[in-house]
Amino acid sequence: MLQQVNGHSLGSDAEGRASLKGDLREFLGGEIPLHQLDDLTKVNPVTLETVLRCLQARYTEDIFYTNAGCTLVALNPFKHVPQLYAPELMQEYHAAPQPQKLKPHIFTVGEQTYRNVKSLIEPVNQSIVVSGESGAGKTWTSRCLMKFYAVVAASPTSCENHKIAERIEQRILNSNPVMEAFGNACTLRNSNSSRFGKFIQLQLNRAQQMTGAAVQTYLLEKTRVACQASSERNFHIFYQICKGATEDERLQWHLPEGTAFSWLPNPESSLEEDCFEVTREAMLHLGIDTPTQNNIFKVLAGLLHLGNVHFVDSEDEALPCQVMDDTKVSVRTSALLLQLPEKMLLESMQIRTIKAGRQQQVFQKPCSRAECDTRRDCLAKLIYARLFDWLVSVINSSICADSKSWTAFIGLLDVYGFESFPKNSLEQLCINYANEKLQQHFVAHYLRAQQEEYEVEGLEWSFVNYQDNQTCLDLLEGSPISICSLINEECRLNRPSSAAQLQTRIESTLAGRPCLGHNKLSREPSFVVVHFAGPVRYHTAGLVEKNKDPVPPELTELLQQSQDPLLTMLFPANPEEKTQEELSGQSRAPALTVVSKFKASLEQLLQVLHNTTPHYIRCIKPNSQSQPQSFLQEEVLNQLEACGLVETIHISAAGFPIRVSHQNFMERYKLLRRLRPRTSSGLGGLEPAKESSAPLGTGPFCGCLSSLVSSICFGGLCLQRGTRQLTVV
Ligand SMILES: Nc1ncnc2c1ncn2[C@@H]1O[C@H](COP(=O)(O)OP(=O)(O)OP(=O)(O)O)[C@@H](O)[C@H]1O
Known part of the structure; x- marks a missing residue:
């Protein structure tokens, strides 16, 4: 009997015949309409086209998910698709004996991941890496997966337990609107773009119930508080408070309707994300009570007023720059809202304090107008970044389970997607660097390691070539010299360096590196990095300063004087240990730059990923205008090419998607020791043995089982090692 066609084993007779017919048709003639091909490994031939x-x-048929071997491709529908994420559908995937036989969906990935934890397939911890460029749908996908787990991993037991579980699940879900309100913003690429990276660990107990979660965030783009590119917006929360405050709150927060704020560009644009009520409700569920919320919003209003403070040059260099007449009121309002002495607030922006000599004598020097602006912006960034970190810690203490109550986790990784804007700076360099690292993780884990293992195992294998992004990573982070090391060195040397000098330094020191380009037409100093997802031109102006991210000590000292309860907590007068910002503001600052901190946190993340079984979802953006029903071939092609999808499909089609250690396999499939080899098939197929007295580990399978399993279905099993293939149905 034919056991396999095109990689499919057959189930019951009737089912088998129907499936066989379809498979044969597909195998012989490729007659199946393209849109019905659920798995790209079945496309014939597999080419980009x-x-x-x-x-x-x-996409034209409104089918948004397609398998690509080990990866799921998710096309962004850019529209509401009824029932696509309904709880009933979640249950259907959860209850299915073989979810992979249902239509491709993120719930298949979710369920497979969940079952891996259940069946203790090592490593027990799992991760789902959601990747794609900005606006491709990563956050949406992660959110839906969290909802999926909140449904399928809910505790079904006693009423009391159920309530607890619900509280935890609801809180975990409530972390999304809060983090998005404070950490997302409208950019040219995406109206709800995450401006920070997020790894959320969903913690499961032995019964695979979700007992808690932990969130780790990465590099918030805090510069956005004080500086927004044209046509972009500040973080959503600022618009939410301005649009959603009640009359009373407007009075308290000094936000009369129609007030113009320099740091609130495009206030007329109205987004779904501007819903203040949703944020407040979610904060409440996370344990942030109304008075604390009001305190937070009052401080944010204080920042908006701070942004309206503008300085004029001083005629006498020995005197500080003055505040523009019509913005004096903004200093007063800001001081009032932040509960700071007005004079101190103003002086912290106008005057620099220098400590020098053995006795650390104090000198004061008026700042230039540009320096005043920088210090004003720095103050806002400092407050906002601390507030964001504090919110994350509150979220964590609200959702995190006692370490004894969970045994495994499923990690969801949603980091900012690859970005290329007309102007790119340190933020984009870090974002794209993170994307390169994740691409490398995929390349190393799947495209390279898998093929190397097949070779070692003696499997017949013709090597599939793939695009390795190692050269780009060498350029970005390699040792001893790379773009990161050069930018860090400029910070360490602490010497005046112009944007043009940095460009020359990068170009001359790294000349000849394959991924370094130069845009000769550009008038502004810049360099080009050819990333796996495309070339990006980075402007060198301000790069070193952003990397240093210095915080003048006067600013921290000022905030320690605040009478505001929230600021008092964020800036304690006698902190137990000095923060990086405080250290960087001192003259003998350790060389811990933004880039080095980011690099260290990325390494940590990759280590965590490395110790989990990864699952991949590739989000694809069908068009850059975020329009439904528009599939722009050129744009999709670039994304497919960049992520090496065709190579992935080739390897998946010919390879072995599931890998199980021998010990785990024996645990899971103890039953099979009762099976004896069927020698007549010539394939080494197996049939159930009537009786077996062979002890576990010495039965007929054990000597020949590999860690490579071509497919384990819930009703049948197909194994291969080298030239031996075993099929059990
Ligand atoms: N499955 C979906 N169904 C309907 N709309 C979607 C879906 N996925 C994404 N979208 C739409 O696309 C927009 C962008 O998606 P999302 O914010 O998830 O992108 P992203 O990849 O996380 O981008 P960034 O890297 O900028 O944060 C969403 O705001 C939503 O409007």
């Missing part, structure tokens, strides 16, 4: 055509055909 055929893959593109298949995805387009499916």
